[in-house]
Amino acid sequence: MNIWAVANQKGGVGKTTTAISLSGWLSLRGEKTLLIDLDPHGSMTSYFGRDPDDLEYGVYQLFQRAVTKEKFDVNSLLLKTKFPNLDILPSSTALATLDRQLGTQDGMGLVLARSILALQDQYQHVFIDCPPMLGVLMINALAACDRLLIPVQTEFLALKGLERMLNTLTMINRARKKPLKYTIIPTLYDRRTRASLETLRILRRRYPSNKLAKTVIPVDTKFREASMLGIPLPIHSNNTRGAASYNVLMDELLDNTSSAHEQVVG
Secondary structure: OEEEEEOOOOOOOOHHHHHHHHHHHHHHOOOOEEEEEOOOOOHHHHHOOOOOOOOOOOHHHHHHHHHHOOOOOHHHHOEEOOOOOEEEEOOOHHHHHHHHHHOOOOOHHHHHHHHHHOOOOOOOEEEEEOOOOOOHHHHHHHHHOOEEEEEEEOOHHHHHHHHHHHHHHHHHHOOOOOOOEEEEEEEOEOOOOHHHHHHHHHHHHHOOOOOEOOOOOEOOOHHHHHHHHOOOHHHHOOOOHHHHHHHHHHHHHHHHHHHHHHHHHO
């Protein structure tokens, strides 16, 4: 099972679009994939036609039951989407209260990791869509994943969000047995604008090639169209620039995963 967390401590950089687009390609390839929506705003949940304000079960109940130590089957919280091989563990607005409710309770940083472990025979891939702030939800995502994906909009203000995210990762790595691998993904790239061109140059100058994706995700109005329809872009229109770029990125990520696995095995 490959587990990716998609995070950045800045909103509007393409986190949800990245998770949905990559999972859309895996769905088309016939690979069972689970999406986990940890953002209290519930953008991913809404994308698939569910109302985060009106859901009886989801991620919030996962943490509630961890507190009460109630035994339950995590499958009871999952929802099927209308697309083959693609399920979701939905969000709810109640997630915004978790940090206040949980306080300093021990063991709350591994709730998600333990739940995913119970699903390892059911899914080949998991994507975790994170909120843009550091708290118990992001900590759970970083503890559960094999690799962190950091979408970064190719504009100057987004570079600060990237710096904050990498500082958070440094802090998290102090508590991990081995450092968490990450990939920076340039998004919303518009080669017609100076800001996009210069920001991409800065990313390539500042970060090594094994930390920065070779694939750049362009601006594509078809993303918005697919979102309005509630269909992952690769499933809606797989020959568009945006969809094609995510297909190349998915291959790149899988190649990196395979290479890392071979190094460990060897």
